Amino acid sequence: MSHHSFHPTYSVAGTAAGEHLRRFRQQAGLSQLDLSLIVGVSQRHLSCVETGRAKASPGTLHALLRALDVPLDLCNAVFVAAGYAPRYVASSLDAPAMEVVHDAINHILQANNPAPAIVISSNWDITAANASAGLLFEMAGVSADGESGLNLLDTLLRPGGLGDSLVNVEEIRAIAWQRAAREATSNPDLARLLQDVPKPTEMPVDAPPSPLILTRVRTENGELRFLSTFTTFGMPLDITVASLRIEHLIPADAPTWQRMKSAYDQRLAVGAKTPQR
Known part of the structure; x- marks a missing residue:
């Protein structure tokens, strides 16, 4: 086959x-x-x-x-x-032809440490993440474990997820919802997910799209601030590759950078393996 x-x-x-x-x-x-x-x-x-x-x-x-x-x-x-x-064509994520794509993704993820980075599919499922992303989820009190994995849209919009740990949660939820709603016009699976998750109560009118989004994460040791931006594969010929995007959370100030670097260095020191899915 x-x-x-x-x-x-x-x-x-x-x-x-x-x-x-x-x-x-x-x-x-x-x-x-x-x-x-x-x-x-x-x-x-x-x-x-x-x-x-x-x-x-x-x-x-x-x-x-x-x-x-x-x-x-x-x-x-x-x-x-x-x-x-x-x-x-649409290749399966585990197809041999996708090995070069996975290698490229893993290289990008590791190169981003100690800045968090995650890979998101067309349905907003998190399909891979670097060690720093796992550390950030831990700091925010969100579990990224489980057989079903983690869906970024779900954890942002549903109570009990990452959205609860965001200082500017209304802004981030509105941006996520609007982006997903645009994508859902050609993605029935994503459209069904949008029907299942709570819609943000505050939707800004005429909010101009921005390539950079400030994400403010509340943790036990204070606020972490990140600039969020996306990377996609240029000129792809495969539907699966075209649907993948990498979200980079770039520390927006010196304290955030230092905390992420310290946490990442500590993780390396104890010999923990980088989480990959």
Whole structure:
């Protein structure tokens, strides 16, 4: 059996490729003229593609979808709707072909110590973490053990999780919810998770997206402050790889850096192994 298989995240039955393109373009806030200039096709041709009067070539369709930053699984769905074969595969996380990806992830995680870093799947499951992330969860009084693992969205939004240890919990929960809600439009599993967890009571209006988020963690020995940012894999050709992202929690001040470094050095001194999943 092949380790590669394509699993569309939503049904495309009865929906033409042009209709999908129009929806994605509107969600991106682009006019037909804007998109045609970005991709280098005429506005008239784009209009004909969206209305079904013309069929985009595979190359043009690929350029349109990448310009709109459409997830790879949805790109496949549009290619199928247009009558073409899907272009991308979805590898199992334990497939041999993924070994090089795991090696790269492990290198990034270890290089980030003593700053915490975690790997998050498309469903916000934490699939790997460095030693410093485990230490931070311990300081915050959150258990990261268990057969089912830890889901970042769940532990942020559900009472009794990491969210309870955040000083700026309303802000972080609102940001997490809004990001997950956008991603859930093309991810039914994530949409179901959002229905199951509590929705934040305070949702800021017109909050501009920021590449850096200040996360303030309350611990028994005082507050820790981190700048949170994400890393994704550039130009991936695999749906599974494209869905993975690494969250980096960079100490935002000297006391936080010193506490994380001290805790990490102590962990090394007792010979504890770096937790990997």
